[in-house]
Amino acid sequence: MGEISSQTKNKVEVCFSPTLFPIYFDNRNCIVVVIDVLRATTAICAAFEDGVAAVIPVATIEEATEYKQKGYVVGAERNAEVIDGFDFGNSPLTFQKGKYKDQTIVLTTTNGTQAIDVAKNAQQVIIGSFYNLDAVCDFIEKEDKDVLLLCAGWKERFNLEDTLFAGAVVEKLAENIRFHDLADSAIAALNLYENAKGNLYQFLGESSHRKRLSNLNLEEDIVCCLTLNQSKLVPILKGNKLEVHKIESPLSAVS
């Protein structure tokens, strides 16, 4: 088949802050992957893996409170801590033993659910984390479109852990020549991931959010968030809800 022309390659780009999203979002037809590794998007993936029916992400505590008053199970986190009066925060370890199986839960977090809100008008918005890395890459490869990896960051600032996950996605996609049109941001994320992948935990040792979580005794959460491929499910935004992408291949079915 030989080389394919650059026009037919899908562009892979990373947006390092939700504030920059309108600048990067110039391709209406791209897939947006929302990334908040520590911990919102990991928690969302863990919730689906543990059997929730849907997750309604909301940007504000006010919206979360309204859902709570309507009787929903609601998680709410700000600055890495659970907000009083809600059912949980953004720890992925909340979701075990089918705790909220078949329920629709609501979630608001410091960064991740804001990033989902920013991206909500994109044609396709999916949720990525190390927890479902390969599934996210498989989804993107099947769709065969441009990709925008949206890092939630920390309060609109760049953060390392989301960038490393973006780099992990770039590394996988770049195995396929159709995804060889890497923006500078994708080259940077890829380089950082290549430096870090031998020991993500150690590489993130000096990162600001790992220190923040360590100070709150959340080491177990961090280990969970940095463990690859615990789920083959890809949460996808449909209207105001995240639902699970139905996997077609039996190989990708969850056991």
Added chain:
Amino acid sequence: MGEISSQTKNKVEVCFSPTLFPIYFDNRNCIVVVIDVLRATTAICAAFEDGVAAVIPVATIEEATEYKQKGYVVGAERNAEVIDGFDFGNSPLTFQKGKYKDQTIVLTTTNGTQAIDVAKNAQQVIIGSFYNLDAVCDFIEKEDKDVLLLCAGWKERFNLEDTLFAGAVVEKLAENIRFHDLADSAIAALNLYENAKGNLYQFLGESSHRKRLSNLNLEEDIVCCLTLNQSKLVPILKGNKLEVHKIESPLSAVS
């Protein structure tokens, strides 16, 4: 003397897009280093090295035109090309043999002068490029304050070359324990620079702006922009003008 406490360390942070500047600029007393390696800040450094008295950076072509009508020498570049009717663009090679010696020149560019405009209310704004890397680091060390490295990027997007220069500054500063409070963005820039420094030119081979300039036969400009320490001068913003920081040490005097 022993360890110094984290409170007394200066924070080193990198802002990857002028759009994010208001988010990062929470410390009124920091030094802002404006970076547009290819090519605006390199050209500004080259202009001072070649003897200009001052550079007035302006954000818009309208402002540049007004200065032109008043009789100033004015450079204007958009999308890597000189705008018709102006004296030059943003090539550092413009400034040779004292061409504009002792004159005050005006400059508007696609990214760099916009970034200076965004930062203009900071207490100290200096101009950095590989052309004056060590001088910039010496200046920062003497000031002994928090540092915000502002990458001009490309039309508000992240770019590699400005990030690499930020990483070079972080590497130098981190030799001094007073600059060990590195934000995630500074850790990322440092890592990328460590990957790239053996051959900046090659590392940038796939970057979008190097490709853009190569297509315009600007290889000689790129080589100039990636050559370290051609000047010991640090342009500093005073009012609406950039002037040269007077070096105190005779060792730092320009020959």
